[in-house]
Amino acid sequence: MTILQETPQQLRVIGEARLLAGLDSGxxxxxxxxxTHGEQPQLTREAYTTLTEEAGLKGRGGAGFPVALKLADLPAKGIEAVVVNGSESEPVSRKDRLLLALAPHLVxxxxxxxxxxxxxxRVVIAVHDATAAASLRAAVAERTTDEAEHRYRSDGVDIQIADTxxxxxxxxxxxxxxxxxxxPAVPPGRRTLPTRQGLDGRPTFLSNxxxxxxxxxxxxxxxxxxxATGLRSEPGTQLLTIAGAVQRPGVLETPTGIPLDTVLQYVGAEAGPVLLGGYHGTWLPQTDGVTxxxxxxxxGIVLALxxxxxxxxxxxxxxxWLASQSAGQCxxxxxxLGALVDDFARLxxxxxxxxxxxQRHLGLVPGRGACAHPDGSSRFLASALEVFSDDLDRHLTTGTCGRAVQGVLPVPGGAW
Known part of the structure; x- marks a missing residue:
């Protein structure tokens, strides 16, 4: 177990440390x-495609899209940029900003x-966390001699760090x-892939x-x-943000496919429901047999309630909070989402x-929005009504379940 000196987060590893290697002292x-890692090898596009295919590497954001397929969808020439999405705006998640703050050179x-x-x-890194952005700028300055305001060169590639x-x-x-x-800082209604029409309207590789x-x-x-570690179908390690009613919250690196119960026992989680995937995710009533x-x-979010x-x-x-985050475009x-907030208040x-x-609104909202926000929010709320059905019955019968709201689920402005 390692407690970092430069952030309030805690880093832990089950198995082999890869992404978190060398961060024991910050x-x-x-x-x-x-x-820690050695020099970065210079690989061709074909080599990256082969490696990602053989390793079954999937994107580590919300969608989990295979990296090899994303590479295959890019044209042979005319690729505008590689974009690193560091705008980790999910309130529970800490893994991406932690990597930017503590392991910027790996990214x-x-x-x-x-x-x-x-x-x-060029490489463009979009980031909204001030600590992560400062760490990135320091890292780029360490590895280049040609520096301009928020724009650098590293081994022939321009690097831009953009605040979002x-x-x-x-x-x-x-x-x-x-x-x-x-x-504007909202998803457009059209669902064009970045590999076809990304930055400046040109093909772009974007991932988290x-x-x-x-x-x-x-x-x-x-x-x-x-x-050599993890699932055969999706090998390697993964970063998990652990939060909620646990003794040891923070960021945990584990092999892929690890049993959820192993993680919960390791972090000292209290018994009770578990939320997977954050506020666009789903609730689990029990964890036996879940990998x-x-x-x-x-x-990569595991939150014990x-x-x-x-x-x-x-x-x-x-x-x-989810309703307050609406882009206001559909x-x-x-x-x-506003109607659902009122519905939940009344029940x-x-x-x-x-x-x-x-029930009626949850049947009307999904699949009709300009972006994934209404779909994900509805999934989170529908899952709650299903998993917490006993509590729902108590509220509908007596107006209370007998327990106060303690703020275990963090929202901006509340405690981590």
């Missing part, structure tokens, strides 16, 4: 990074190495591209921070050694029409 500067290796292989002239807003929907891939192109760190590790280890794989684990707080009251707090998000008070209206 941020890894360039010298410590190279001592830079993955991004610049791939950019060179693709013939992309911290709103929930602003972290979605298409919203990040809109911001970088000078547009952990994906690039994994690419840097894969390039060094090769597919056979990379695949942590994509896409179920989604953005415990048994002493009001589950539906906690969900209602998050629902209010009815299902702007009006639908908490024992009003059966609140439950009836929630």
């Amino acid at each position: 941020r890894a500067d360039l010298a410590r990074h190279l001592w 830079l290796d993955g991004a610049t190495g791939l950019a060179r292989a693709l013939g992309a002239p 807003p911290g709103r929930f929907v602003a972290g979605e891939a298409r919203a990040v591209l809109s911001i970088l192109d000078g547009g 921070v952990e994906t690039f760190a994994q690419l840097a590790v894969l390039a060094r280890l090769g597919s056979r050694q990379f695949s 942590l794989t994509r896409p179920q684990v989604s953005a 415990g048994s002493t707080t009001c589950p539906l009251g906690e969900v209602h707090r998050v629902a209010r 009815g299902p998000c702007l009006f639908g 908490l008070q024992g009003d059966p029409t609140g439950w009836q209206d929630a």
Whole structure:
């Protein structure tokens, strides 16, 4: 177990440390990074494609899209940029900003190495966390002599660090591209893949921070050694943000496919329901036989609720925050999520029409929004009504489940 000196987060490892290697005493500067990981090999596009295919590497954001397929969808020439999405706006997640703050050179290796292989002239890193941005700028300055304001060169690749807003929907891939192109911080209604039309309307490779760190590790280890741990279908390690009613919260590196019960026991989780995937994820009533794989684990969030707080009251707090994060560009998000907040408030008070209206609205919102926010929010709320059905019955019968809302589910402005 390692408690970092430079952040309040705690880092732990089950099995082999890869992404978190060398961080025992805090941020890894360039010298410590190279001592830990060695030099980054110079690989071709074909080599990256082969490695990602053999290792079954999937993106470590919410979608879990295979990296090899994303590479295959890019044209042979004319790739504008490699974009690192560091706009981790999910309130529970800490893994990506932690990598940027403590292991920035690993992320830079993955991004610049791939950019060179693709013939992309620049890397753009979108980040909204001030500590992470400062660490990145210091890291780029360590590895280059040609420095301008927020723009650098590293081994022939321009690197730009772009500040982005911290709103929930602003972290979605298409919203990040809109911001970088000078547009609003919302996902556009059209669902064009970045590999076809990304930055400046040209083909772009975009993925999240952990994906690039994994690419840097894969390039060094090769597919056979990379695949020595984890699932055969999706080998390697993964980063999990552990939160809620646990004795040891923080960021945990584990083999892929690890049993959820192993993780919960390791972090000292209280008995009770578990949320996987954050506030666009789903609730589990029990954890026996559950393994942590994509896409179920989604953005790598495991949150134990415990048994002493009001589950539906906690969900209602998050629902209010999710509604406040609407981009305001479509009815299902702007009006639908607001209606669901009201529905949950009424059912908490024992009003059966609140439950009836929630069921109706949850059937109307999904699949009709301009982005994934209404779908993910509805999934989170529908899952809560199913898993917390006993608590729902108590509220509808007596107007309370007998437990106060303790704020176990973090929202911006509350305690981590």
